[in-house]
Amino acid sequence: MxxxxxxxxxxxxxxxxxxxxxxxxxxxxxxxxxxxxxxxxxxxxxxxxxxxxxxxxxxxxxxxxxxxxxxxxxxxxxxxxxxxxxxxxxxxxxxxxxxxxxxxxxxxxxxxxxxxxxxxxxxxxxxxxxxxxxxxxxxxxxxxxxxxxxxxxxxxxxxxxxxxxxxxxxxxxxxxxxxxxxxxxxxxxxxxxxxxxxxxxxxTFNAAHADIHIQGIAIHPGEAKNKLINALSLATLFDSTLPKFARPEFTTGYEGFYHLISLNGTSEHADMHYIIRNHDSKKLDEQIEKMKEIRNFVANLYPKAKIELSIEKDYxxxxxxxxxxxxxxxxxxxxxxxxxxxxxxxxxxxxxxxxxxxxxxxxxxxxxxxxxxxxxxxxxxxxxxxxxxxxxxxxxxxx
Ligand SMILES: [Zn+2]
Missing domain, CATH: 3.40.630.10 (Zn peptidases)
Incomplete structure (x- = not known):
């Protein structure tokens, strides 16, 4: 050799x-x-x-x-x-x-x-x-x-x-x-x-990541009417409200995305982690703003839930x-x-x-x-x- x-x-x-x-x-x-x-x-x-x-x-x-x-x-x-x-x-x-x-x-x-x-x-x-x-x-x-x-x-x-x-x-x-x-x-x-x-x-991309913690209200499903706030439902609502096609599997070239890399939780609480990417730093900032808006949208729908969003920029x-x-x-x-x-x-x-x-x-x-x-x-x-x-x-x- x-x-x-x-x-x-x-x-x-x-x-x-x-x-x-x-x-x-x-x-x-x-x-x-x-x-x-x-x-x-x-x-x-x-x-x-x-x-x-x-x-x-x-x-x-x-x-x-x-x-x-x-x-x-x-x-x-x-x-x-x-x-x-x-x-x-x-x-x-x-x-x-x-x-x-x-x-x-x-x-x-x-x-x-x-x-x-x-x-x-x-x-x-x-x-x-x-x-x-x-x-x-x-x-x-x-x-x-x-x-x-x-x-x-x-x-x-x-x-x-x-x-x-x-x-x-x-x-x-x-x-x-x-x-x-x-x-x-x-x-x-x-x-x-x-x-x-x-x-x-x-x-390269401009990169950020977002950590979301959702605190719901858990209760026995038999007595849940008008009481249960299922953290997992709020998590899926959050995710489905993000721009649907701004995901890695639908984007190429200069198109940016949000990528849900993990979702863990129970009806009582849920944690989500996203990475956010865009070659254009202004567009990345817009994506970050969009995420904050969606956080507020879900929080307004469910005022008794607690939704914490923290976003940090990476490279x-x-x-x-x-x-x-x-x-x-x-x-x-x-x-x-x-x-x-x-x-x-x-x-x-x-x-x-x-x-x-x-x-x-x-x-x-x-x-x-x-x-x-x-x-x-x-x-x-x-x-x-x-x-x-x-x-x-x-x-x-x-x-
Ligand atoms: Zn390498």
Whole structure:
């Protein structure tokens, strides 16, 4: 196995799943297993590196002094949807375009995943059907390491000073917490955490979340007439009064949504949690206002119930920052074009660590990894595109 792929395989075999119920930072101690390996490999290349008290790996490769320092960042954790333990990656050499058997129960067919047709005649890495692959984002980790190794082994190749950061807990939205732009030291950076090599992500959602607590009045159903106020009925009334088609399953592109992620309760009380998303920050504010109006509407209908609504904003659309300081995007466009790649831009229907880094002083668009179907057992890596990304990132930091 080639060294770049072997490194990727080594990383995905380490279980680094994060945990959104944990109070610690990082959320799981097993993320240190990968952090320590990355640190020791960077030190093996002769780079100074450290794991800070929050489990973030910072490192630095000095380059041409008159050039701006460019940052490279990826995350170490894997998603919560499915286990990342005992990942057994399978290499499919020279893919024949047929059904890929992951195990006795699960297969991937080009009918279900039409994208696979693009990869006939090339190599893929897939799961063994029981876990995710973890290419999100260990492909990013491996791409960065390969680029660093290249410049360390080829000192005659001039390059920008390179700041390196591996973060835990991206999947639970805590990756950018404790981000130290000064320590990182980059003028701008790139997260390597996307899919298609030709895509440069410069837009994310603006994000907020809402917590609703409804206190009803419970009473024996036999004597409930004109007395019972069923908290669950109020919860469903609330949800059904929101704009019906502003939901993830009905929206795409720049359309925002409300997404009910949990509803728990009894007739006596109910708790609801929503995430609210829009690329346009004004429209997000309007959505937040709409939610408050609906809260008041339900409260007026049922004055004896108690309805508490609290809304907090989370990350913001990084486009705001990248428009003001376009150096990272312009540099990427120039480099992609010099490699004969026409970069494409699509609004991300989600967030990236880079969105928050951008607001914390380091403009950070997101680039591809050559991996797809993240957060599930059908996740796969295109070896060809993974190597294309290594080439692209090498060129981005080249002098
Ligand atoms: Zn990711």
């Amino acid at each position: 080639d060294q770049d792929l072997q490194r990727f395989i080594d990383y995905v075999k380490i279980d680094t799943q994060s945990d959104d119920t944990s109070e610690t930072t990082p959320s799981t101690m097993k993320q240190y297993d990968l952090a320590k390996l990355l640190k020791s490999q960077l030190e093996g290349f002769g780079l100074k590196s450290e794991i800070d008290e929050y489990g973030r790996v910072y490192s630095f490769l000095p380059g041409e002094k008159d050039l701006p320092t460019i940052g490279l960042n990826s995350h170490m954790d894997t998603a919560l949807e499915i286990s990342g333990k005992d990942v057994k990656p399978q290499l499919i050499q020279n893919y024949d375009g047929g059904v890929i058997k992951l195990n006795d129960t699960y297969s991937m067919s080009p009918e279900d995943f039409p994208n696979l047709k693009k990869y006939v005649g090339t190599d893929l890495i897939v799961t063994s059907g029981d876990t995710l692959l973890g290419a999100d984002d260990k492909a990013g980790d491996a791409i960065i390491m390969e680029v660093i190794k290249y410049y360390v082994e080829n000192p005659e190749e001039k390059h920008h000073p390179i700041a390196i950061l591996f973060t835990p807990d991206e999947e639970i939205g805590r990756g950018p917490e404790h981000f130290d732009a000064k320590k990182f030291g980059a003028e701008w950076a790139y997260t390597i955490d996307g899919s298609e090599p030709e895509l440069i992500d410069i837009e 913001r659309n990084m486009k705001e920052i990248l428009d003001k300081d376009p150096r990272a995007v312009n540099h990427a466009i120039k480099v992609y074009k010099s490699l004969g790649i026409n970069p494409e831009f699509r609004p991300v229907r989600g967030g990236t660590d880079g969105a928050t880094f951008s607001f914390l002083g380091c403009p950070t668009p997101n680039l591809g990894t050559g991996s797809y179907n993240h957060h599930g057992r059908y996740e796969y890596l295109s070896v060809k595109e993974f190597r294309e990304m290594i080439k692209i990132v090498k060129a981005l930091v080249k002098a």
